[in-house]
Amino acid sequence: xxxxxxxxPSLSVQEGRISILNCDYTNSMFDYFLWYKKYPAEGPTFLxxxxxxxxxxxxGRFTVFLNKSAKHLSLHIVPSQPGDSAVYFxxxxxxxxxxxxxxxxxxxxxxxxxx
Amino acid sequence: EPEVxxxxxxxxxxxxxxxxxxxxxxxxxxxxxxxxxxLGQKVEFLVSFYNNEISEKxxxxxxxxxxxxxxxxxxxxxIRSTKLEDSAMYFxxxxxxxLEDxxxxxxxxxxxxx
Numbered sequence: 001x002x003x004x005x006x007x008x009p010s011l012s013v014q015e016g017r018i019s020i021l022n023c024d025y026t027n028s029m030f031d032y033f034l035w036y037k038k039y040p041a042e043g044p045t046f047l048x049x050x051x052x053x054x055x056x057x058x059x060g061r062f063t064v065f066l067n068k069s070a071k072h073l074s075l076h077i078v079p080s081q082p083g084d085s086a087v088y089f090x091x092x093x094x095x096x097x098x099x100x101x102x103x104x105x106x107x108x109x110x111x112x113x114x115x
Numbered sequence: 116e117p118e119v120x121x122x123x124x125x126x127x128x129x130x131x132x133x134x135x136x137x138x139x140x141x142x143x144x145x146x147x148x149x150x151x152x153x154l155g156q157k158v159e160f161l162v163s164f165y166n167n168e169i170s171e172k173x174x175x176x177x178x179x180x181x182x183x184x185x186x187x188x189x190x191x192x193x194i195r196s197t198k199l200e201d202s203a204m205y206f207x208x209x210x211x212x213x214l215e216d217x218x219x220x221x222x223x224x225x226x227x228x229x
Contacts, residue, residue, distance in 0.1 A: 036158065044158065091158070105208075105220040
């Protein structure tokens with residue numbers, strides 16, 4: 001059961017435009033969401049996160065939006081740059097008394113930003 | 116839909132003991148990975164494994180760590196002599212191709228070192 005889904009395996013945008021990466025989850029118990037970026041031949045690195053008590057978190061060109069009622073989150077990159085070309089993973093966690101558990105990753109979306 | 120599975124879900128051990136964390140990757144995948152997440156921090160890459168060899172490893176993956184594919188289905192992470200700072204969630208992942216391919220993650224094993 002894929003509890004975190006990224007339905008678009010790839011996305012191509014022009015440099016300077018907005019990139020919107022989408023992610024859906026099925027488990028309403030998730031309360032912390034993260035985006036990771038992965039370049040070829042490297043492991044994923046953390047990009048931005050959001051707690052379920054918020055609906056938006058911004059860090060420079062990156063903004064994550066959370067719609068809990070729809071169980072949907074999205075990552076916006078504005079403006080997109082060629083260096084943003086990578087695979088982006090959405091992840092969801094459930095926090096309990098012992099800290100984070102039950103972390104689930106989406107399958108990833110490959111973003112290509114064309115110059 | 117096939118999934119990566121990990122056992123146990125929670126492992127408690129004494130400092131200095133050896134632990135083996137087990138993973139069953141998706142059956143047609145050829146590349147395998149371990150990641151770690153210390154409480155309150157972000158997921159960190161440990162190692163990738165292909166064709167019975169380590170292909171990439173991070174600075175975290177020192178001599179106390181080892182990986183093995185002992186049979187056709189399991190992929191294991193061994194920590195020889197655990198330290199308190201090894202307490203973390205350990206995630207296994209697998210992919211058909213290499214690091215540039217989509218990785219599918221398991222649910223994680225929580226390791227607690229006392």
